[in-house]
Amino acid sequence: MDEQTSILKNQLYAACEDACRDNPERFFSQEDLMALDVVPPKDVKKLLQIIQILTRERLFAPVHFHSGLAWRLRPEAEAAKYKHLTSEDQVLVYEIIDAAGAEGAWQQDIKKRLNLQDNALRKALKELETKRFIQQFTTVENMSKKMWIKFGMQPSARATGGPWYTDQYLDEAFIDTLQAVVVRIIKDRGSYRSTGERGARSVSPVLPKKGIIRGGQSEAAMKSKKRAADAISKDDVSRPTAPAFKARGTVRLPLPAGYTGYPTAEEITAEIVSMHIAKGQPLKTEHVQELLDILIWENRIEEVKTGDRVGYRAVRVSKQHPDMVKLDSEDFWEPRINGLTTVPCGKCPVFELCEEGGPVWAGGCEYFDKWLL
């Protein structure tokens, strides 16, 4: 290696270091390296020679890029580690683990790629581990897999499962609580809490002029005319609706159509972060989006699209608890029901066996006994 090449090599490395200051994971293709204006233009041979040297010194790590071969920069401290490796196997293994980065490498994969004997691989890994170059970790995706990562490196979010996992276990209590918090935020910002009296007061000065019956009286008026829907099920057990509604006074009301203030995933994330609930767990919008999806699937909230804005609002607003309740309580003061949920047959474990004259039948059914009591 002549003097000039050596200088060029150092210059190129320094230029690359400069170029990838803001993005340490940047790859350099041949064109990128030429564009750095270190190697004389069109002198591809020279560039090849320099790259070869750099690669040999482990300062460049070759990577397969979609457009062909490219190189990644390796810090000098990292490159120095290779000098401590004693065997070829160790180098090869360490190269793979190094390239895998935060994702880590599966022992089985390493074996397959290097086509190494089991013993040799285990020996190499053992030696690397005792030198504190690599360490083992577990991924939540498959707990039984033996995974290796560079020493001192934090496994990626995919491997740890992101904020939903605590010590590789899905933290369901945390998820449930966070869900409840999200529902509360959505409910608070996407509905109106009416205390009852206030509405009547502000409305009354206007309406009576034309003889329109106002809030207070409409109760009586409603009975006279519009009880049609309720009248059908007058005898049902499920009729506490009307009295309960009145007794409550305070209710949640839906907001007018076209309301643009329904919180979006970003706003909800910001609010949760500002509440400092999830300490130590960086919570991003995509995580909150996962929660929102689940809440939609559970029929607790729904999406409202206003132009490009995707907001969320609570369902059955008027059946939601109007005031703050404990986080783990049910959403609604009146649960959803229908005929099949109230009749014992809807939940009967022997429904398929039930027939007239059979061992199980409605006439002697113990579920009916209990229900009719």
Added chain:
Amino acid sequence: MLVLYGQLPSRIFADLLTRGRSTVAQLAQHTSLNQRQVRHGIAVLIQLNLIFHFTDQDSGITYYDANPHAAYNLVRTGKILDMVREKYGSDAYTLVNEVLIQGHTKISDLIAAFKKVRIAEPHTVNGVSQNGHHHSNGNGVSNGTSDIKVRDEDVDTEDQAYDSLSQLIAAGILEPLTLAMYQSPQDLRSTIEQDFLANHYPTGIRGAKQTAEFDKYVREKLREFHLENTKLKNDLEFELENGAGSKRRKLTNGDTANTLTNDRVKSILLENRDTVLRVNYDKCVVELRNLKLERYVEDLIGDTTAKVYATLLDVLSRKISRCQVDRLIEVEDENDDASTGPRVTAQEIFEHLNPSIDVSVGLGMLHEDGAIDIRHAEKIRRFPPQLKGSTLKETLQEGEEIVESDDEDYDPSGEAAANFGLYGQNGSDEIKMQADDSVPIGTKRLHQMRQHLLILAESKEGFLRHCGSRDFGEWTVDFEPLMQHLKFLELDTLIENRFGRRGLRLTRILREKGKIDDKTLPSLALMKKPDVHVKMAEMEMAGFLDVQEVPRDNNRAAARTIFFWFFDLERTLQRTLDNTYKSMVRCLQRLDVERRKKASVLSVAERKDVQGMEEEKLRGDIYNEYVQFLDLEKKLLGQIGKLDDIVAVFRDF
């Protein structure tokens, strides 16, 4: 179920159901009755419109066929009577009740029966309630006519009867009976087909052109049959509409405001005094659907909005005679044009809005300015959402796409409302209140009502579609997608109740994403893998989910197999419907057993000298038992009514 009309018809009907169409001779053989008895039973069934009959022209043999839908409708008797009383008053209730008991009846007979009931009324207050008790048809709900005001003797009961009757016929609740109604739809069709073939193409049809012509002729003919019996309805409708007093006012006041119209209506009815009437279940189901939808809105949005919606449906459904399009008559592409569907304007709704409904409440108010996107709220959707695929999401996106295409379309009538500061619904502060004073109350009320309509139009379920801007907005309801949503809603409720929130979560994921393998599901649902497996197995056992195994190699080892979970929506809906029927039957069976257990008490209570005055006549302990039984019966019948709601949503609406 039919036992309420006696053993004989019930046996015949059961045999017809199991064996299909039969002749009298066949029936006699299968039921081990003699032909005279069978004929007798068949007469009862025909009277009640529960069977079809068809006489073969050549052989002269008459076949009988059960009409299971008519039989099912008996369950709804209570609901229908209740609806009629709510909407058309107690006179109408008496009339419809009479028609239901008789199956079908002549107008003159009906009037006579009405008079008899009215005269008898003061003496037997409990007459109808006792009636309801015997018919196990959910009638216990509408117990008694005791709230009917005993009117002054000098009011002519006959006029009342004609008045109510004309309204019922005009509304389509009662309809004239035609011969064609006694034939099953298939028979009617084949008769027409054969007729046409014999007259026009004795050699048979060839080619696409002739087939099309043939189809068109059959359809026209079928439609003719349908129109045939709407003449009386149209005449009456015309008279009532043109009468000075609107129909509605007459309904609420109960008395006859316009004697002239009344006389003319009466004369029309007198001309047709031999017309035979029956209850039109198709129309009744439309009315019941309105009630059910109102209840959905009450549950999902709110009280006041539900009332506004009820008014809208009331107005809209005058133009709707049945819930589902009759596929025999209507061809799909014929009805393709979205603009032909029935629609109402805000003005019309406003005119019919009950003054006792306070539309100013029920919606939240906003303090900050610019929180409402009026253009979005007032967006006009000219085309109904497409009902494609099985998932909710798809339907929604499909609809969204169309919206995007005519983005610029919106109803400017809402902007006027904004000027009144109406978007702060409850009157947010004093300054605004003062500004409001200058606005005519009526206009303000109209705009407040519109707010409720807008929120309905914005709802995820699609209760309403804002389809035009004439007269403060035109509105329509796309019943088909709406009912699809409500079916899912009922299904979700069932799943959530039975398998918990997480079960619902998992099934919804499958519905949205299709088939998903064992490994992806836990991460999507944010649940632990073993938990997911337990839940899925539980739901699979109950028949809500299915699993498909795809082996990765020929060994079919479990470890090398991918398990895909999926949710068969169509099948699950069908299963739920079947289970609902079965549950209804269970309730009826249980009721039967309870009745037999208390047979001794009931036989005493049914004695003529005890009826109507059980409390005085019965011994204390027996009376208690009797009351206990009534409670139990009420509970079971109420439950059947609720189960029927599910059947209605899944099948009829």
